[in-house]
Amino acid sequence: MDEKILMVLRQKIREQLNNITDNIAGGSAKDFGEYRYMCGAIHGLALAERELLDMVEVLKRNDN
Numbered sequence: 001m002d003e004k005i006l007m008v009l010r011q012k013i014r015e016q017l018n019n020i021t022d023n024i025a026g027g028s029a030k031d032f033g034e035y036r037y038m039c040g041a042i043h044g045l046a047l048a049e050r051e052l053l054d055m056v057e058v059l060k061r062n063d064n
Contacts, residue, residue, distance in 0.1 A: 006056050013049045017042060 020038050029035035 003059050006052055010052050013045050017045045
């Protein structure tokens with residue numbers, strides 16, 4: 001898979017992370033359940049971003 005494609009996907013993930021984080025910081029969660037849901041989304045997106053970055057590193061190593 002092309003590294004550029006992965007970086008576009010990473011940017012999309014980062015945008016979602018920032019949006020949810022901004023919403024939490026702005027107090028948009030209606031209740032504790034929604035707050036927990038948003039925190040879970042952040043956790044999942046952060047894990048996905050980390051996996052993507054690891055994959056990019058593997059691709060870079062394999063190209064050399």
